[in-house]
Each structure stands twice: as structure tokens, then as C-alpha cells.
Amino acid sequence: MKVFKFGGASTKDAAGVRNVAAVLKSCQEPDLLVVISAMGKMTNALEVVVRDHFDDKTDSEAAMASVYEYHFSILDQLFENRSHPIFKEIATMFDDMKRFLRTTKSKNHSFVYDQVVSYGELLSSTIVSIFLRENDISNTWLDVRDCIVTDSEYRDAKVDWDTTHTNIAATVSQKGITITQGFLGAEHKNSFTTTLGREGSDYTAAIFAYCLDADSVTIWKDVPGVLNADPRYFTETQLLEHISYREAIELAFYGASVIHPKTLQPLQRKEIPLYVRSFENPTATGTCVGKGVTLRPKIPCYILKKNQVLLSLSSLDFSFMMEDNIGDVFKWLHQYRMKVELIQNSAISFSVCVDNRFDRLEQLLTKLRSTFAVKWNEGVTLYTVRHASPTEIKTLMKGKEVLLKQESRETVQLIVKE
Template sequence: MKVFKFGGASVKDKAGVQNLLAVLKTTGETELVIVVSAMGKMTNSFEAVVSNYFNNQSEVKASIASIYDFHHVIMMELFANPSHPVFAKVISYINNLNQFLETNKSKQHAFVYDQVVCTGELISTTIISFYLSEQGVKNRFLDIRNCIKTDANYRDANVDWEVTQKKIVSEINTKEITITQGFISAEKDHNLTTTLGREGSDYTAAIIGYCLNADSVTIWKDVPGVLNADPRHFKSPQLLHHISYREAIEFAFYGASVIHPKTIQPLQRKEIPLYVKSFYSPLDAGTCVGKGVTLDPMVSCFILKKNQVLISLSSLDFSFMMENHIGEVFKLLHLYKMKVELIQNSAISFSVCIDNKYNRLDELLSKLREKFRVKWNENVTLYTIRHANPEEILKLVNNRNVLVKQESRGTVQLVIKE
């Protein structure tokens, strides 16, 4: 059996859902688990509901209504008949969401986030499951929260692999087509919804592939495969035909958006190949991540992360930045949920480039100022270049304001103030 994953961009409208069906017909796969994200930019819309819930209660109902309207348009285009059972099912999800927001007592943002945002995946998979059935593709709808069990680390939950494997093996029939959700899971003790981190649908596909010993996992995207650079920021990027597991983990670690950081590890453990293909051209080879050569073709690869923060620290008394100082800094970075992208230190200074994804920078800086001299730059861009050559680095720098340059074997990183 195989695992297919379709992201939000691939099912953003009627044409996208119809194209998913076309991919299934073209590939001819019948022993399949299909993992689907929320439609289009719906995760952003559900995040707006969470924001309104905490900050602007008067807008909550309107933000939920706009979400239903978006899905209602797609359902009318796919099913036409408003008495079709898909409409009642989607309304039940909306009613459950409203009921949760009316009765919830928790003020924990991450908890509320997970209970709300999961609705996007439940709605998208319900619509797709009903549509495939209408088109003669027999399938089983599965709420993946019944299978993937985690701790209670909301918004970035850790999988309990032993429990999860048992449930996936018992719940999924590998001889049929199963439709299920990416990104969402459930806390194992109280069965409350958790999520696996933003863009976690790829990880869901990898978890299922690992637990079922799948022949392969395929991520369907609107690009021909993994490119050596983001086409939004670099001209004429090249398609990478093959990437080794190790190289893919490096890409993901440095922030390549086409592969989720946690996706590769479970697949590598069982040597399950990961394919990244275009849902517009399903018969094209795309990119294979697996055993074999490091990179084919062997070209420089550029990874770009915008809106980063560079913090530079030194001790108040100009003493050496020793292990105890650095250890304390890392404890604070962990406490305030800052993802570390680059570190650099000298005898009396320590610099760190971070991703302030939870918007807790002011709290962190306030705490750091208690023990360190603190300087920082916001909205910097971090470039990571794998297998770079000097000419390409010179061309990239091109008189720009480079705040930090760090070079190790095979990798160059630049923090640039745009």
C-alpha cells in the first residue's frame, strides 16, 4: 500500500478536489491512505477565529460564518443538491466549534488553538470522502485522532509511537482507500485534540507510512518536485531528481519549506521512499528522497527564511561567555519557544538567530537584559546555502548588509539585513 498527501493548495476549490480524483484515476492506486490538509488558506481563517476569541469576541461569529460560506460554495459546486448529507455533516462540525467556544473555560491559547483549527481538516476530508464516493471511488473516512496519540504539548505535540502504531494497524485496512486528516492528533489520556506543528500534514503521512510499512509516501504539490531554490526568490531553480535521507534532513533542519522537518526520520528508519510530485503532472517522476546518491544533480541549494531575529549578547562585566552563560541563554530560548536557526560565539559575545513564531520576543529580551548586554535586529533574512561555491556566495551578498557569516563543511549561512 501507499500513502498520498494532498496539501491545502491542491484542494483549495472545486477544481482542486476534482483534480485529486484525476490523480487517483491516473495513478490507478486502490490500496491507499490519502492524507488531506485544510482547504486553501483555511488554517489561517481558523487562526483568525482563535485570535478573535481572545481579542475581539464580537467578530467570532462572523469569522466562523465566513469559513462556512467558503466551504458551502465548494460543496454547492461539487454536489449541487443542498440536501446532500455532506452539508449536514459540515454544519455539525461548525456547530461543535461554536459549542466549544461558548463553553470553554481554558485561557490557554495553545489548547484553544488546537480545538478550533482541527475543524479545517475534518471539513476538507469529509467533503473529499463524500465526493469520491459520489464519483464511484469507494473509500472509508477515518478520524485520525482515533489513531495518532500524543502528549499534551498543544500546537507541537509529541507522538506516542507505541500506542499510535497499534491503533493505526488496527484501524486502517491497507487493502482499500482511506481518507484521513493531516496535522491533527489527540492527547492519549483525555482524548483532547492536539496538533503536530504547522505544516504537520507531511509528518502525518510519514507516521502512517511508518506504522503500516508502506511501499512509499507521496506528497502532491503545485511544483514539479523539490527545487534547489524557492522560485519566488530565485530565478531559474533546478529540479532535484534524487535526495538522500541525510541531505533531506539537512534541508528540513535549515528550513526548506517543501519538506516538514519531522517527516524524513520515520521514513528513513524503514527506508520508505518519499516522493514529491506535481498534482498537475502525476505521471512525472518528481523528486525521490531515499537511499543512494546525496544529490542528483549535484548543485548548490538555497534555503531562505525571512522575518528572523538576530540577538547579540555579552556579559555585563565583559567576562568570558562561558558554558554557564550559554546554557542559561538556551534555557530562556526554550522557555519562550524560540526556534534557534544559527548560533555564533566569541570570547565575550554570543549571537543567535531565532524564529519568533510565537511572538514572545519582548518577554525574552526583558529576561535577557537582567544578565546580559543585549542588541538585536528584527526582520533579518537567513540564507543557508548547501554545497555552495564562492562565486555564488559573492553574487548573493552583492554589497548587502551581512550581519553574520558562518561557514562549515558543505554549508554557508548568512544573516542579512535587507
Template structure:
């Protein structure tokens, strides 16, 4: 048993869905769990539905849902030319289920709504891919992952109940044949409401199945040839990494490397299950293997960029030292207001923290902090992290930018800059 994961870019249109079949044929694997994300930018579109719904803007909700519907029906018409295939009704039923939820729901809690709405992207995409594969002779079974991955109710970033999840997967997943299922989703154990595992959580879903099934390997199919030493959206010169150790990959993921989800690697390392990152354009190319072995091959500097962060600089109002009790209060409030901490630095009289305001709680956090501290807030900063840097890399990276904070150790340099240009 192996695990494949196809991201949104790989199934963004009808040709992408057809290419899933070509990848399966090229690799020749017949015993698979295939994890599939929402198509293209569907999750972004459904996030707009969430926003409009919370603002009681029915016109915008209708427009976004129409876009959601038309986008997927265009793909259906390209794949199933007669327009009367039963899949059209199955997809319509999914759309109707979303509309029904929006009509009967009374909650305006953002994270709860987010998970109940965005999940429909994966439900539609897997229904289309599974049906198409069956139509062209690739026998498979469609599975609702929410019946298998059980979590707590921390919506948008749910924690997996590993004991229950493993029991359900081992008892319910066929080890022969091809199973098509959704990435990113789970359900909370008390009320069976849908939960999500965090953005890009489909990689994590693949790792969960691999861990629970003791799989031979996991392969993530991407629109890049493998893991690169930098994100090509921001850096013009990149190098393909042939092999990466689990430890190095976890470090890269921790700092925010976008190719591998931060939570994906640890369950794979626990059972020494190799992770391959390969191109769905060229499935026979070797790609990148993450496993046991040397840190990096080739050994080059690796660059990670995180834009749109917030840098907070705190000092005591009475100019006393920033001691453990002050800092513990800060961390308690950061947790309370759901700030993801990207970098911290402290001295005797100051404490700086670079955060991701994912849940848009910055205003109430600042109000709370200003009750105790003198606070300077620098929004829209960019954090660069460089693993195994050469000295010339840092000079080039910071040229023409205002450096607000720099921190380094033997293997990593982190720099916060005000200028987001690369």
C-alpha cells in the first residue's frame, strides 16, 4: 500500500483530472490511497463565501456560489461530454447540501463556519476525480475521510485523535485496490461537525493514512520537479534537492517551507516511511526523497520567505527588566488571541516577537498588551529564513531592504525586513 496526494494545481481543470489517470498508469501502482485537494483556487473562493455569509451579504454569497458551481460544471462538461452522466446529479446534490447548510445555520463563529463551508471543495473534487477514473477504466472506491480522521473541535487547525483514527482506518480501508479520498478534512468526535487540519493539510492527511496503514511510501504530486531550495514564486534561481533527511525537512517545514506541510513529516519519521515529492508533469522523474540519510544533497543554502507578518516590540512602561513573569504573560496572551509565533528575540529591557495574525486578532491583542507594556507594532513585514547560509547570501538578500531584526545560529539566519520585495 502506497499513498498518493494530488494538490489543487494538479486537478485545476479537466486536463489535470485526465493527467491523474496518466500518472497512475505511468507509475503502475494498483494498491493506493489517493488523497485529493480542492480543485485550483476553490478553497480561496469558498473563503470568500464564508466572509460574505458572516457579513449577511446574500448577493455576494450567491455570486461566489455561482462561480463555485460554474467552475466545476465546466470541468464536468469537459470530462463527461453527454451532460447526462449521473455524476452531474451527484455534484448537484453536494452543492444543494452546501446551500442547505447556509440556510439552516445560525452560528456566525468564523472558524466553525470556515470548516463547514470550505470542506465542499474537497467533496466535489474527489467526486469528480473518482467518477472520471471509473469511467475510463481505473476501478476505485470513493471514501468520505470525515468518517475516519477524528479530531478535537479546534476548528481550522484541528488536532488528530490518533487512537480512534488509527482504529477506524485500519478497520475500514481496503489494502487492495485504489481508494479516492479528501485531504484537509476530519470530523470532531463529539458532534461529527467537519473540521480542517490547517491550510495545506492535505499533505498531513496523506501522512496520517501512511502512518495508520504502515504504508510503503507517500508521494506528493506537485507542479514543481521536487523540493527546491527556494520558492520559485519569489526567487529566480532555484536548485532541486535530490534527498533531504527527515530532520532537515522538519526544520525547513518548521520555518515555513511551502512544499511540505509542517505536520506531515513527524508521523512519517516515526515509522521511517519515505516521502517523495514529484512532478505530475513528468511522473517518471526521480523528484525529491525525504528519508534517512545526509542532511541535503546537494548541500546548498535554502531560502524561506513569509510575507505579511507583524513585528511587535515590547518594553516595560517603567523601564524595568523584561523578566520571566512578563514574558509568560505575553505568551499567554499570544495564545489567547491565536497568534502564530514565527520568531522571538529578547534582551534585558525589550522583547520582540514576529507573528502571523491568521485569525485577525491583532487589534484586541494590542489593546491588551498596551495595558502592561510600551508597544511598537510594525505591520506587513517579511521574514526570511536561510538554512546553511553563505555570507554572500545574506548580503544579497538584505540589499536595499530595511532590516528590523536579525537572529542567527550555526545553521540558520532569520531576518525581518520592512521591504517585501525580493
């Protein structure tokens, strides 16, 4: 059995859904588990619904209407007329979402977020599954929440691997094609929907592959494979034909956008190869992540993360920054859900670059100021470069204000103000 994952770019419109069917037909894999993400930018659109729910109920209804119209526009192009049962099924899902927002009394933003944003995957996977059946690709639709069990850390849930493994073994057929959702799980106590973190659909594919002892995982994207840099920010990018598990984990850890950081570890444990291929050119080989050479070709790899925050802390009484001080800092970083990207310390100062992904910087700063002298820069860019020469690093730094530089044998990190 193999696992395929199709992201939002592959199903962003009716032509994309038709292309998914074409890719499945061309691959001729009889036994597949297919993970489907929300269509296009629907996760972003549903985030607006959640935001407006807490800020302004009228705006929330308008945001919901936009999401509704987007999906029904795609349905109108995929199915002949609105008498098809899919229209009623999708409308019912929207009614359920509206009912939840109308009746919930929860003030927990993360809880409400997961219950609402999860509809992106539920809608897309339902549409894709039924369209495939209409086009002679028999399949079974599976609610991933019946399989993947997590804790209650909404928006960044941790997987209960033992229970999940048992559920998948009991639920998923090794024969035929199964369509399911990425990004989602259900918490163990009350079965409320949880999410695995943004871009978590790749991780979902790896979870199923591990539990099913799959032959491989293929992530279908709108790029030829894993490139040595993001083409949105760098020119003359090159395809990486082969990456070792270890190197890929390093790249993902530092923020390479093609592969989710959590995806690779379960695959490495069972030596399940991961392929990143183009749904626009499905006959091309793309990139293989697996055993073997570290990197082919051996060229510098550039990773860029924008809109980071650089915090610089020192003690108020000019004492040294010791383990107890730094321990408090990490406790608060965890408490306010900051993703740490880089740390650097000296005898009297401690610097940390964080991703303020849950918009809790002001709360963190208030806490830090009670103990430390605090300076910070918002909107900085973090560059991470692997396998680059000093000349290539110098070229990258040209014209940029470097706030912090950190270097190890294979990796250079730069925090810059551009």
C-alpha cells in the first residue's frame, strides 16, 4: 500500500480536482490511502470566520458566505446540476458549522478555531471522494478523526501513537483507495476535533504510512520537488534529487516549507521513502527522501522565515545569565506558545528568535519585563543556510543589516533587518 497527499494548491479549483483524478488514473496504484487538504486558501478563509466570530458576528456571516460561494462554485463546475446529492451534503456541512458558531459559548479561541477550520478538510475530501466515484475511481471516504487520537492542545495537538495505531489497523483497508483528511485528529477525552498545526497534512500522511507499513509516501505539489531555496524569494533555484532522512530533518527543522517538520521522523523509523512530485508533471521523478547520500546534488540550501521576533534579554542587576534565568525564559516561551527558531547567549545576555504564531507577544513581553531588561525587534527575517561557502554567505549578507549571526560546521543562521 502507498500513501498520497494532495495539498490545497492541487484542489484549489475544479480543474485541480479533475487533475487529481487524472494523476490517480495515470499512476494506476490499486491500493492507496489519499490525504486531502483544504481547497486553495480555505484554511486562511476559515481563520477569518473564526476571527470575525469573536470580533463581529455580522462580519463572520459575510466571511462564511464567501467560503460557501467558493465551494459551490467548484461544485457547479464538477457536477451537472444541483439535483446531485453532493450539493445537499455540502450544504448540510455548512449548516452544521453555522450552528456550532451560533450555539457555542466557548471563549477558548483555539478550541473554536479547530472546530471551524477543520471543515476545510472535511469539505474538500468529500467533494474529491464523490467526484472520483463519478469518474470511475472507486473509493471509500474515511473520517480521519475516527483514527488519529490526540491530546487537547488545540491548534497544535500531539498524537497518541498507541491508540492511533490500533485505530488505523482496525479501520483502514489495505486494499482499494481510501480518501481522508489531513491536518485533523480528535482529542481522547470528548472526541472534539483537534488540528496538528499548520501544514499538518504531510504529517497525517506520515502517520498513516507508519501505522500501515506503507511502501512509500508521495506528496504532490505545484513545484518539481524539493528545491534548494524558495523560488518566491530566490532566483536560479535547483532541484534536489535525493536527500537523506537526516538532512531532510535538518532542513525541515530550520523551516524548509516543502516538508512539514514532524513528517520525517516516523518515516525514518521504518525507512519508508518520501517522494515530493509535481501534480502538474506527474511523470517526472521529483525528489526522493530516504536512505543513501546526504544530498544530491551537493549545493547550498537556503531557508527564509519572515516576520520573526528577535528578543534580547539581560538581567536588571547586571548579574550573569545563568541556568535558572534561562529556565524561566523557556518556561514563559512555552506558556505563551512561541516557536523558538534560534538561541544565543553570553555571560550577561540571552537572545532568542521566535515565531509569534499565536499573536501573544505583548503578554510575553509583559512577563519578561518583570525580570529582565528587554529589547526586541519585530518583523525581522531569519536566513538559514546549509552547506554554503564563506563567499556565498558574504553575497547573501550584502546590503542587509545583520542583527545576529550564528555559525556551525554545516549551518549559518542570520537574523537581518531588510
